[in-house]
Amino acid sequence: MLPDDWQLTEDVDDFLARAGEFLRSRPALHNTPLTDIEKLRTRGADARGAEATVLGRLESGGEVRAIFYRTPRGRLGLTPLSAEQTDALAAHLAGLGHSPSDVIADRDTAGAFAESWQRHTGAVPVPFWRTHLYRLGTLTPPQPCPEGRGRIVGGKDREQVVRWCREFCVDVGEQPSIDLIDAGSWDDSRFGDRHFTFWETPDGTPVSMAAATSIVGGMIRVDPVYTPARLRGRGYAGAVTAEVSRAALAAGATDVVLFTDPANPTSNALYQRIGYVHVADFAGYRFSHGAP
Secondary structure: OOHEEEEEEEEEEHHHHHHHHHHHHHOOOOHHHHHHHHHHHHHHOOOOOOOOEEEEEEEEEEEEEEEEEEEEOOOOEEEEOOOOHHHHHHHHHHHHOOOOOOEEHHHHHHHHHHHHHHHHHHOOEEEEEEEEEEEEEOOOOOOOOOOEEEEEEOOOHHHHHHHHHHHHHHHOOHHHHHHHHOOOOHOOOOOOOOEEEEEOOOOOOOOEEEOOOOOOOOOEEEEEEEHHHOOOOOHHHHHHHHHHHHHHHHHHEEEEEEEEOOOOOHHHHHHHHOOOOEEEEEEEEEEOOOOO
């Protein structure tokens, strides 16, 4: 695969005009590119000295076969590529002087790119993320369902949402989001554009939280789901996830997806019980020029 088959641009609207149909053709598998590129389209580049967005599409036979994008913060996102395509892209980007801070993709593509990038640049890949991707099949609300109800979060709930998102990040070791929250940059965090729902007990006390992205290409991603440690094991997470999933379907989503930690059998079992089906595995690598 020749590097010249990759068409690069910094124009998000032009990119979506040419590659949008490809992204929408597999909304579950492409859920992260769909939401990331939509955020780039609506918000533009971060003005605080960030690099320009770079987007690329791989064309063959007049059709888009794959895409990549590098966000202003340096993250490189890829759709599935063969090992040969991945190596050609790594060589091409290195030759152009691009320097992504990290890469996320399906597990095979991310691993292949990390190896190629190290070979071409000497940067050492350090794994930081591995996850299962699930897609909602038939929604099956938990039985028995805990007492209470779901409630869409309002402005008065912001402080609690921010606090719970920070607690969630501490639990999963998501330091970049903690740093943004602590710096008062909530809108710049990955939670800033989410739509949150609480599960409340009959007396109106929030006991669990789930959020969802806006619908893009027919897809909504549920993220995050959080219950404070002292309240776990009572069915609240399943109830609020089912509520958010139901709302996503009611909003017209054809694909409702979520990511889970493979090391957490409890959450994986929970999501499968309410109707989510495993689709693929994803991974992320940071790049360091020193030893990991």
